[in-house]
Amino acid sequence: NFMLTQPHSVSESPGKTVTISCTRSSGSIASNYVQWYQQRPGSSPTTVIYEDDQRPSGVPDRFSGSIDSSSNSASLTISGLKTEDEADYYCQSYDGRNHMFGGGTKLTVL
Amino acid sequence: EVQLVESGGGLVQPGRSLRLSCAASGFTFDDYGLHWVRQAPGKGLEWVSGISWNGGSTGYADSVKGRFTISRDKAKNSLYLEMNSLRPEDTALYFCAKGWGGGYDSSFDYWGQGTLVTVSS
Numbered sequence: 001n002f003m004l005t006q007p008h009s010v011s012e013s014p015g016k017t018v019t020i021s022c023t024r025s026s027g028s029i030a031s032n033y034v035q036w037y038q039q040r041p042g043s044s045p046t047t048v049i050y051e052d053d054q055r056p057s058g059v060p061d062r063f064s065g066s067i068d069s070s071s072n073s074a075s076l077t078i079s080g081l082k083t084e085d086e087a088d089y090y091c092q093s094y095d096g097r098n099h100m101f102g103g104g105t106k107l108t109v110l
Numbered sequence: 111e112v113q114l115v116e117s118g119g120g121l122v123q124p125g126r127s128l129r130l131s132c133a134a135s136g137f138t139f140d141d142y143g144l145h146w147v148r149q150a151p152g153k154g155l156e157w158v159s160g161i162s163w164n165g166g167s168t169g170y171a172d173s174v175k176g177r178f179t180i181s182r183d184k185a186k187n188s189l190y191l192e193m194n195s196l197r198p199e200d201t202a203l204y205f206c207a208k209g210w211g212g213g214y215d216s217s218f219d220y221w222g223q224g225t226l227v228t229v230s231s
Contacts, residue, residue: 035217037155044205044221045155056219090155094215098171099145099157 002026004091004102011108016081020105022091023073032093034074036065039104040087048089049076083109112136112220114206119225122196130225132189132206139187140164143209143216146180146191148202149224158204159191160214169214174200196229203227 003025012018022034036049047056049065052074062082067074074093078085086109091102118130130146146158159170159180168180179192189206203226207218 033217037218039155044223045218046221047217047219050210050217050219088154092155092217094217096215097169099147099160099217101155101157104154 001095001098002093002100004093004100006089006091006102006105008103009106009108011110012081014081014083014109017077017079018081018107020076020078020089020091020107021071021073022075022102023071024093027095028069029067029072029074030069032095034065034067035092036063036074036076037090037092038085038087039090045090078107081109085109112208114208114220114222116204116206116222116225119204119227121228121230123231124197124229126196127192127194128196128227130191130193130204130227132222134187134189134206134208137208139182140184141212143212143214144182144189145207145209145214145218146189147205147207147218147221148200148227149205150199150202153202156202160209161189162214163212167214193227196227198229201227201229 005023033051037045039045053065088104113135115133145160161180177195181190203224205224206222208220209216
């Protein structure tokens with residue numbers, strides 16, 4: 001098994017751009033696809049990025065995903081921040097046996 | 111529209127059993143893997159179990175292996191989670207989630223609203 005490590009929290013102002021990282025502890029980040037989920041307070045998660053950098057229909061193009069083999073990490077970037085983007089964000093990947101989640105990052109838009 | 115509606119949660123004593131159900135609609139049930147993911151109060155997401163499109167493959171988190179059993183019924187378009195020997199640390203909101211593909215190795219595209227399980231004496 002590997003672990004996925006995310007920053008506990010990030011904050012940024014409306015209209016700005018924020019990037020949330022997700023670092024894999026062992027094995028290559030490129031070995032298994034990374035997904036990102038948004039969970040607003042009191043709601044169930046929704047998918048914002050799948051297969052590293054793909055956006056489901058209905059997700060605005062302000063959301064983008066990428067992976068970086070040099071840092072063995074994945075990133076979720078949200079541009080043109082809106083107050084409605086304030087939520088918890090989780091990265092997730094499959095290790096061949098289990099689905100692993102990062103600990104989640106609380107995004108505050110202030 | 112994809113809909114996943116969980117039920118069966120409640121308050122249960124340690125060591126007892128509970129069966130969760132998830133009624134699915136809005137997609138071809140037989141084509142997709144399904145999962146249970148839980149979230150303890152104030153905590154992050156934890157994958158619990160997954161099952162392939164035909165029920166032929168299943169997977170479990172180490173924390174529930176040997177105690178929980180996942181199954182599906184195509185006649186009822188439903189997913190189940192039989193939970194035995196429940197522990198206080200199983201207390202969580204349990205989400206049903208649909209996979210992108212047919213195996214349980216595929217990640218999650220749609221989620222239900224969850225059903226709350228509380229294990230306490």
